[in-house]
Amino acid sequence: MSGAELDRRKVVGALLERRGALLVVAGLGSAAWDCTAAGDHPLTFPLWGAMGSACMIGLGLALAQSERRVLVVTGDGEMLMGLGSLATIGAQRPGNLAVVVLDNERYGETGMQKTHTGYGTDLAAVAGACGFADACIIRRNTEIAAVRSGVYRGRGPLFFQVKVKRDTLPLVLPPRDGAHLKHRFREALLGKGAAAQ
């Protein structure tokens, strides 16, 4: 299951450059650092806790903002903790939601212990069985353009399990004050008046 060639920071960088109106939820740990490395942005909501929540935050956001594209970027460990959310998303079928799981088959923040994907769990097969419009495993650089196209224009819900190298990369940390992250996201999306709602 090893031998992945994709660099997680390059994958996320390619997905988030020229991001336009894209709304992003970043799962805790390396996925949040990857999104921050691509550029801290008010319309990225990075998590520092509440493990397993990323996809459901994305669903709530996608239902509330049906005209905007919503991308959840998370890791395999975070996704595994919220596996049921794939069934919940599959039942709703939001056309504007995409989930990208950066799968290094390891818990990167806690000592690189194997996750269940390292033992063979096929997350894309789970998402497909839950009713995602498309769900696939991505292994090559040449496939990233298609992932980007899906994120920005594809009919969702879409699920991309991107097999990435097991690098331990320099930390690039987003702000960690949750109230600040919430306020800046709402102000950037809903305008100055959001604070008075």
Add this chain to the structure above:
Amino acid sequence: MPGKTSKTHPVEAIDWPAAIHSALKSQGVRQVSYVPDAGHKRLIELCHADKNLAVVPLTTEEEGIALAAGAWLGGERAALLMQSSGVGNCVNALTLASNCGFPLLIIVTMRGEWGEFNPWQIPMGQATPDTLRLAGVRTLRLESAGDALATVTAAATLAFGGYGAVAVLIAQRMIGAKSFGNKP
């Protein structure tokens, strides 16, 4: 119209699930998520019949905490329906509400308190108020069907006006204890 009736003593039926639905609507709730409970049966049906609500069945209750956070990020209000046994599933996810100040409105049907016959429901039911308090959720009790509209409206104001997590605990006595025909 549901409610208790008796051949000899008609009891005025208060449609408290309709009152809760009405309170959610008047408070601008747009997303309702749930893990089913028998006590929430009619409210869930009312929500599904309401074309102006996004209704989200969950696989586990903590999904609803995150859904509500995402809804608020996107400018919408959400409510979460569950049974008291689901409260324990939510504890770490409630970090979202307490840490970020996300408004959160939870409506809990209580088990394990009034005439409970199932011992497996009692530990979590008894621990529900303290579990919510320790996780930073304010609680309001709903003991009487006639108070449903006022209590849920007050809870919604506390949640969305006060930017906090609020749970309404609907007394098992008010719902009626489940028996499965297990009469002594």
